Amino acid sequence: MGSYLPGIFTPHRKGTKDVSVARIENVQTVTIPMSMHIGKPAKPVVKVGDLVKVGTKIGEADGKISSDIYASVSGKVVRLADFLLSNGATTTAVVIEADGEMTKEDVSAPVINSREDFIAAVKQSGVVGLGGAGFPTHVKLDVPAEKIDYLLINGAECEPYITSDSVTMLTRRDDILYAINALNRYLGVKNIIIGLEKSNKKVIAAMQELAASVSGFSVTVKVLPDKYPQGGEKVLVYHATGRKIPAGKLPIDIGCVVLNSTSVAAIGSYLRTGMPLVKKCITVEGGAVKQPQNVIAPVGTPLKELFELCGGFKEEPVKIIYGGPMMGITVPNADVPVIKNTNAILALTKKEAKQPKSTACIRCGACVNTCPFGLAPVNIAEAYEKEDVDALNNLSVNACMECGCCSFVCPGNRPLVQINKLSKNLIREKAAKEGNKS
Amino acid sequence: MSALSTVTVSPHIHSGKTTARIMLDVLIALLPATIAGTVIFGWKALAVVAVCVVCCVGFEALFNLASKKEQTVGDLSAAVTGLLLALNLPVDVPLWQCAVGSLFAIILVKCLFGGLGCNLVNPAITARVFMLVAFSSLAVPSFPVDAVASATPLSSETMPSLLDLFLGNHGGAIGETCAPALLLGGIYLLVRRVITWHVPVLYIATVFVFSLFMEGFDAVAALSMILSGGLFIGAFFMATDYTTSPYTARGKVIFAVGAGLLTCLIRYFGTYPEGVSFAILFMNILNPYICKWTKRKVFAAGGEEK
Secondary structure (H helix, E strand, O other): OOOOOEEOOOOOHHHHHOOOOOOOOOOEEEEOOOOOOOOOOOOOOOOOOOOOOOEEEEEEOOOOOOOOEEOOOEEEEEEEEEEOOOOEEEEEEEEEEEEEOOOOOOOOOOOOHHHHHHHHHHHHOOEEOOOOOEHHHHHHHHHHHHHHOEEEEEEOOOOOOOHHHHHHHHHOOHHHHHHHHHHHHHHOOOEEEEEOOOOOOHHHHHHHHHHHOOOOOEEEEEEEEOOOOOOHHHHHHHHHHEEOOOOOOOHHHHHHEEEEEHHHHHHHHHHHOOOOEEEEEEEEEEOOOOEEEEEEEEEEOOHHHHHHHHHOOHHHHEEEEEEOOOEEEEOOOOOOOOOOOEEEEEEEOOOHHHHOOOOOOOOOOHHHHHOOOOHHHHHHHHHHOOOOOHHHHHHHHHHHHOOOOHHHOOOOOOHHHHHHHHHHHHHHHHHHHHHHHH | OOOOOOOOOOOOOOOOHHHHHHHHHHHHHHHHHHHHHHHHHHHHHHHHHHHHHHHHHHHHHHHHHOOHHHHOOOHHHHHOOOOHHHHHHOOOOOOHHHHHHHHHHHHHHHHOOOOOOOOOOOOHHHHHHHHHOOOOOOOOOOOOOOOOOOOOOHHOOOOOHHHHHHHOOOOOOOOOHHHHHHHHHHHHHHHHHOOOOOHHHHHHHHHHHHHHHHHOHHHHHHHHHHHOOOOHHHHHHHOOOOOOOOOOOHHHHHHHHHHHHHHHHHHHHHOOOOHHHHHHHHHHHHHHHHHHHHOOOOOOHHHHOO
């Protein structure tokens, strides 16, 4: 195994880790989009006027790669509305007016006797990749047992501000332990590695204790450097196992399955209680927030309710972000809802969001030397300017995970990761054009 | 919340390390050498510095105005070029020649090639080489032979003592003689992570080892070789110029060793007593190829690896 991949030191700003967790119990309306995962949107199975409880299925997985969706409050379905997703696509959202009772659906722990039962249970849980990607978890796990050499639990929260995974690992050890045992029993997973960053000492201790309590198979904690992006799937797999995921391949192609730590907790919770994923622990942070803290909120709660619970704004935020400041997605206002894979919402002040002016490239190579994958954004930008698709392919731009290290360190603050994204588009467009011709 | 907030593509934060800040660091790092040069060579040194800096910044501003480009003097790179050029000139250089050198550095070498980041060779170095060839005031052995500024050690029969060499109490260009001042600045750049150790350490080490062989393993003579001429200022401040030197560690190694060998070849076998400027200039020309040869390997580009 080689040395650690490069990356960058970002500010941590993990102040919410040691603050108590708040809960939103009483929300008036939730908006639950049918696409909170990668793959086909779920099909709504409720209609306007239907009464639902917490845990009532409102969306049915459609096709192989999709996920079930459940009501997060009890109340009445008032609308099936078009909903604009942050990626620009439109989907249907189920709008539920809460009755304030939070009455739970009559659920019980699933009966599991086989591998198939287990996969079905994970599907029923509605769990997707909660680190942000939202890939349906049951699809990831539905692989032959002998193909899985390692199951990695991603506890690396490398983005600044975000602590919701850490808080989950500290407060839901029972769920995690339960899920780990089930993964071993039903999938035959023998090697489980929990990846955590070095500075996350409390969680390391907690997970080491948890690992020690397991017998019959191996659970270990891999301590990772305090550098961004340790939570990147390829980075984590390489640092924990020494294996490299080639561009365009999946972890399973090299014998690994990666699950986010909160996803694991959500699986455990479903297996124990039968209550699917209907609420989420979310870090509410940013300089504009009065009392930053983690908030457990029903899926579909508007962001503004979370901000209000945290005391509102000290000053008007200029940017509101889903996720972290390195890869998160900005939204135009705080009326949008939290979804399954929201792990943080940030309200940045003018000062925090301030970017230096974009100036000339001085060919310092900072982008090249920090890229975890050894790409050369400086050369990619040149090739993009010339629309040279062959050069872009030679520069392996498709291997870029869009972590943003290059843009973060660029002294000219050039839009490097943005150009990488555009370059991928350019390659796709050209391939599509050529496909049409032939 | 009434107003819509800004929607941009990630990342939403920046390291804060900007080009202007880097250039400011280089100016700060050159301060000790500038002060030492003034102490050693007198107030005239400051006049040379002032003329070069003002001319370089002024020419860049004028060029941007004339070509209707965005003003770039705020990035401080022109000031760095001016200061470096001044520190590479002897104290008695006529001031009009400083102005001509600055014009050469900024307009010919930098602006006409597209400005900061687009120049092929280091502007200050190239201007110095131009002045060395064009003006007799720079050409050895016309360094004034007097108490403070005696003949540049490399062309002299009687070398100054090692201590004098180290402290810079000998002839040469304004900013190149005082090794402790240059070291201080170099360490500042290393601490601020503006440069890495590769180029300065390997450049100086290569010259030392080569000289050791040439001087019949006389360590004192070899030490004199690395302390005289423009090696320190070249190794720390000129050969580390981002735009004209490689950015990978492997590239830096090739660049530094190459510059070291060329410096020694010119010093021992050439007609010019000093080879640092020429050596860096030649390596500047090779730089695009070194960058090409020393690309970083793309992670798992070679397909499946277990």
